[in-house]
Structures are given as C-alpha cells and as structure tokens.
Amino acid sequence: MVNWDLISIIIFYSIILIFYFTHKNKFIVQAKIFALYKTKLGLKTMEKIANAFPRFLKYLSYTGIGVGFMGMVFMLYILVKETLALIFIPGTQPAIAPVLPGIDIPGAPALSFWHWVIAIFITAVIHEFSHGVIAKLHKVKVKSSGFAFMGPILAAFVEPNEKTLAKKTPAQQLSIFAAGPFSNILLGILILLFSLFIFSPLVSDIYDGQGITVNELMEDYPVYELDVETPFTITEINGEETLDALSFSEVVLTLKPGEEVTFTTDQGDILVTPAEHPENSSIAFFGISGLEQEQELKENYSYLAPFENTISWFALLLLWLFIINIGIGLFNLLPLGPVDGGRMLYTASLFFFKDEIKAKKLLTIVSFFVLAIIIINMIPWLSKFFVWIWSISTLILALFI
Numbered sequence: 001m002v003n004w005d006l007i008s009i010i011i012f013y014s015i016i017l018i019f020y021f022t023h024k025n026k027f028i029v030q031a032k033i034f035a036l037y038k039t040k041l042g043l044k045t046m047e048k049i050a051n052a053f054p055r056f057l058k059y060l061s062y063t064g065i066g067v068g069f070m071g072m073v074f075m076l077y078i079l080v081k082e083t084l085a086l087i088f089i090p091g092t093q094p095a096i097a098p099v100l101p102g103i104d105i106p107g108a109p110a111l112s113f114w115h116w117v118i119a120i121f122i123t124a125v126i127h128e129f130s131h132g133v134i135a136k137l138h139k140v141k142v143k144s145s146g147f148a149f150m151g152p153i154l155a156a157f158v159e160p161n162e163k164t165l166a167k168k169t170p171a172q173q174l175s176i177f178a179a180g181p182f183s184n185i186l187l188g189i190l191i192l193l194f195s196l197f198i199f200s201p202l203v204s205d206i207y208d209g210q211g212i213t214v215n216e217l218m219e220d221y222p223v224y225e226l227d228v229e230t231p232f233t234i235t236e237i238n239g240e241e242t243l244d245a246l247s248f249s250e251v252v253l254t255l256k257p258g259e260e261v262t263f264t265t266d267q268g269d270i271l272v273t274p275a276e277h278p279e280n281s282s283i284a285f286f287g288i289s290g291l292e293q294e295q296e297l298k299e300n301y302s303y304l305a306p307f308e309n310t311i312s313w314f315a316l317l318l319l320w321l322f323i324i325n326i327g328i329g330l331f332n333l334l335p336l337g338p339v340d341g342g343r344m345l346y347t348a349s350l351f352f353f354k355d356e357i358k359a360k361k362l363l364t365i366v367s368f369f370v371l372a373i374i375i376i377n378m379i380p381w382l383s384k385f386f387v388w389i390w391s392i393s394t395l396i397l398a399l400f401i
Contacts, residue, residue, distance in 0.1 A: 005101060005102075005112055005113045005114075008113045008114055009113055012113070012117065013152065016149070020035065023037070026038070033150055033151055034148060034149070034150050035148060035149045036146060036147075036148045036157065037146045037147055037148070038144040038145075038146045038159070039144065039145055039146045040144065040145065041145050041146070042129060042132065042145050043132070043142055043144075043145060046129065046132040046133045046135075046136045046142060047136045049133050049136075050133050050134075050136035050137040051136075054137060057133065057134065057137050058137065061134045061137065061175035061176075061178070061179055061182075062171065062175055063182075064175060064178040064179055064181075064182030064183075065171065065174045065175055065178050065344075067178070067182050067185065068174070068177070068178035068181060068182060068333055068340075068341070068344055069344070069348075071181065071185070071329070071330055071333040071341075072333045072334065072335055072341050072344070072345070074330070075330050075331070075333055075334050075341075076334070076335070076370070078095060079095055079096075079334075079370070079373050079374075079377070080373065082094070082095035082377070083095060083373050083376055083377060085278070086376065086377065087376070089278070090219070090220050092278075093218075094377040094378070094379075094380050094381065095377050096331075096374060096377040096378060097381060098378070098381055098384075099111065099116070099323070099324060099327060100116065100153075101113045101115075101116045102391075103381070103384050108290075108323070109290075109292070109316060109319065111320060112316070115313075115316055115317055115320045116320070117154070118317065119317065119320045119321050119324045119325075120154050120324065121154070122187075122321060122325075123184060123187075123321070123324050123325050123328050124147075124154065124155060124156035125156055126183050126184060126187055126325075127156070127180040127181070127183060127184050127328065127329075127332070128145065128156045128157055128158045128180065129158070129183075130179040130180050130182070130183035131158050131160070131176060131177075131179050131180045132145065132158040132160075133179070134175055134176045134179040135158070135160045135165070135176050138168055138172040138175070138176065139164075140160050140161060140164050140165050140168065140176065141160065141161040141164055142158050142159065142160050142161075143159045143160065143161055144158070144159045145157070145158045145159070146159075160176070170347055170348070170350070170351040173343075173347050174344055174347055174348065177340045177343045177344045177347065178333075178340065178344060180329075180332060180340055181328075181329040181330070181332040181333045181340050181341070182329070183329075184325040184326070184328050184329030184332075185325070185326060185329040185330070187321075187325045188321075188322050188325035188326035188329065191318055191321050191322045191325065192322050194318070195318050195319075195322070199315070199318060203311065203315065204244075206297060206298055206301040206304060207295040207296060207297060207298065207301075208243070208295065208296050208297075208298055209243035209244030209245075209247075209293055209294070209295055210233070210235075210243060210294035210295055210296050211233040211234055211235040211242070211243055211266070211293075211294045212233065212234045212242060212243075212244075212245065212248045212291055212292070212293055212294070213231050213232070213233045213234075213291065213292045213293075213294055214230060214231060214232055214233075214234065214288045214289075214290065214291060215230055215231045215289070215290030215291070215292065216230060216288070216289045216290035217230060217287055217288060217289070218287035218288070218289060219287075220287070221275060221285065221286065221287020222272045222273060222274055222275055222285075222286050222287055223270070223272055223286050223287050223288050224287050226270065226272060228267070228270060229267065230290075231290075232265045232266060232267045232270075233265055233266045233294055234248070234263050234264070234265050235264050235265065235266070236262075236263075236264035237251045237252070237255075237261060237262070237263060237264070238251070238255075238261060238262050239262070239264075244293055244295075245291075245293045248291075252284065253283070255274060255284035256274075256282070256284055257274050257275055257276040257277075257281070257282075257283070257284050257285070258273060258274070259273070259274070259284070260272070260273050261273070261274060261284070261286075272286060274286050275287070334370050335363070335366045335367065335370060336366075336367050336370045336371060336374075337363070337367045337371075342363060342367060345362070345363055345366060346359050346360070346362075346363045349362050349363065
C-alpha cells in the first residue's frame with residue numbers, strides 16, 4: 001500500500017528546503033534551530049480591517065482580555081488537577097499531548113500529515129493576523145509578518161514595534177496580547193457550531209449508524225481487565241440498540257457503577273461491571289476510548305459513494321481544526337515566559353505592583369512552575385516525540401545527502 005503521508009512529507013519538506021536554500025539570505029536564524037522569514041504580507045489588510053470596524057473590534061478585543069484571563073485560570077486549574085492525577089492515579093493520561101502526525105493520542109483519531117499542515121497553517125495565520133489587526137487598531141506599527149520553522153515544526157509571527165507597544169495603556173497592550181488566543185478560541189467555537197448544527201445533521205441524513213467501534217482500552221479499568229481484543233464494535237447495550245453516537249451516549253448515561261452490563265459486539269457478548277467515573281462517582285465508567293461511529297450510506301444516497309472518502313477527510317479536518325485551535329488558544333494563555341499568557345501576566349502585574357522588578361519576579365516564578373507541570377505531562381510522550389523529530393529530520397537530511 002502506498003504511504004501517502006510519507007510521500008507528502010518528502011514533497012512538502014523538499015519544497016521548504018529548496019525555498020530555504022534559495023532564499024537563505026532573507027532568513028534570520030536564531031539558536032541555530034529557529035528560522036524566521038520576514039515579509040510584509042497581510043499588513044495592509046490588517047490596517048484596512050482595523051480602520052473599517054474600529055468600534056466593534058475595540059469591544060471584541062477588550063472582551064478577549066476577560067476571556068484570556070479566565071482561560072489562564074482554567075488552564076492552570078486543569079493542569080494542576082490532571083498533573084496530580086497523573087502522578088497519583090495509575091492509568092491517568094497526561095493533560096498535554098504533542099499534536100503531531102504519527103503520534104497516537106488516546107481518544108483522538110489518527111492525524112494525517114495534510115490535516116496537520118492545513119490545521120496548523122489556518123490556526124497560526126488566524127492567531128498572528130488577529131494580533132496584527134488589534135495592534136493596528138491601537139496605532140501600533142507592525143514591522144513585519146512571516147513564517148518560521150523550529151526544525152520541522154511550523155510557525156507564524158507578526159512583529160509589532162515593541163517601543164510603541166510599551167507606551168500604550170495596559171488595557172491596549174493586554175487586548176493585543178489576548179487577540180491571538182481569543183481568535184483561536186472563537187474560531188474553534190464557530191467550527192464546533194458548524195459541525196454540530198450544519199455538517200453533522202447533513203451527514204446523519206445520508207448515513208445509517210452501524211455501531212460504535214472501540215479502538216483503545218484504558219489500563220486498570222473494567223474492560224481492559226477482561227483481556228478483550230480491540231477494535232470491537234458495540235451494537236447493543238443491555239439489549240438496547242446503540243448504532244449511533246447519540247443512542248450510545250443516551251444509554252451509557254443511564255448505567256450505574258457496580259451493575260453488570262452486557263455489550264453486544266461483533267465479537268460476541270461482553271459482560272462487564274463498570275467502575276466509578278474518576279470525575280463523578282455516580283457515573284459508570286468502562287475505560288474504553290478511541291470511539292468511532294461506524295456508518296453506511298443510505299440506499300437513496302448511494303450515488304455519493306465515490307465521495308465517501310472526501311466526506312470523511314473533511315469531517316476529520318473539522319475535528320482537528322477544532323482541537324488545534326482550542327488547544328493552541330488555551331496553551332498560549334498559560335502564564336509562561338514569552339507566550340501571550342506570560343506577557344498578559346507581566347502587564348497586569350506591572351499595572352498592580354507599579355514595580356518592574358516585582359512583576360518580572362512573579363512572571364519568573366509562575367513560568368518555572370508552569371514549565372515544570374508541562375515537563376511532567378510531556379514525560380510519557382518524550383520518547384514518541386523524539387522518535388518523530390528524529391524520523392522527520394533524518395528524512396529531510398536524506399533528501400539532500
């Protein structure tokens with residue numbers, strides 16, 4: 001079978017490397033691994049948008065400050081809570097995962113190379129473009145825009161005039177810092193609404209559910225202890241048909257911990273006694289993940305059969321756009337060094353303390369704390385991450401040796 005992901009990686013990074021070597025004098029390399037290519041792309045469009053909707057953007061940008069600080073608190077709470085669970089509760093999954101093609105994340109579908117590239121590109125462009133628009137709104141010059149690479153990982157940036165930015169009011173600075181994460185969160189919400197109320201109903205109209213496939217089992221939970229082979233497809237629970245995600249969820253929510261449950265599957269009946277859910281002791285928990293709804297085209301829509309792969313590909317793109325936008329938006333709100341959340345914390349601290357040394361000290365302490373939490377959560381992924389980096393880097397080097 002042809003590995004299209006591998007072929008895509010070879011073609012994509014070949015083009016990137018050719019561009020790098022033919023425009024090497026225009027790249028700025030930092031720390032030998034971070035390459036920036038500065039342009040003026042989008043700067044005029046940013047200014048036009050800022051000038052066209054100043055009042056609306058002003059209210060929206062100040063709303064972003066509130067959402068930004070709420071997101072910061074939410075992320076800190078989730079990270080601390082899940083990190084403690086990771087340390088003390090066996091089988092707990094890390095709260096943070098590297099979203100890269102080829103690295104399997106429990107509960108998430110496989111991420112193809114092109115889904116990754118497209119989702120990262122859209123997310124990064126929206127993020128940085130929003131920073132630029134709000135900077136222009138507050139009369140802060142944006143010196144350049146562009147894209148960057150940290151090894152094989154893609155990034156984008158806008159470069160505001162930091163001296164002008166520092167002279168703006170704390171509210172204006174905060175609105176500029178919050179604009180990127182806020183725009184990603186907004187886009188994620190819009191994608192979710194589109195998926196729930198437009199795309200999913202359309203797909204449901206043309207498909208019949210054929211059951212829920214379980215691809216992964218969580219260690220130390222009931223189904224895992226039964227030594228069941230995955231994947232398997234559940235079609236009934238306690239005699240009730242569960243052919244689609246909605247009926248499956250409705251039945252599962254009626255189950256109680258400790259009560260024996262019968263799964264009717266393509267491998268025969270499975271008898272299991274659910275445990276208590278880690279988050280809510282009144283809810284039954286089986287330790288199954290990586291769920292996918294099996295489906296089949298309805299007879300009167302059989303003419304769409306040639307487009308089934310396209311429909312599935314687009315559905316996965318929507319899912320990854322949602323995951324990556326929300327993930328990057330919230331991650332950037334963490335009070336960590338130079339990221340948006342770190343700059344927001346420093347600006348707010350400086351406003352309240354009126355002391356640059358105290359503000360920097362607070363940011364340093366909080367940044368080290370957050371970094372420690374991130375490292376703890378990344379430890380289970382480090383081997384897979386380094387294997388991914390090594391395989392991509394080796395492949396790129398092989399193209400030019």
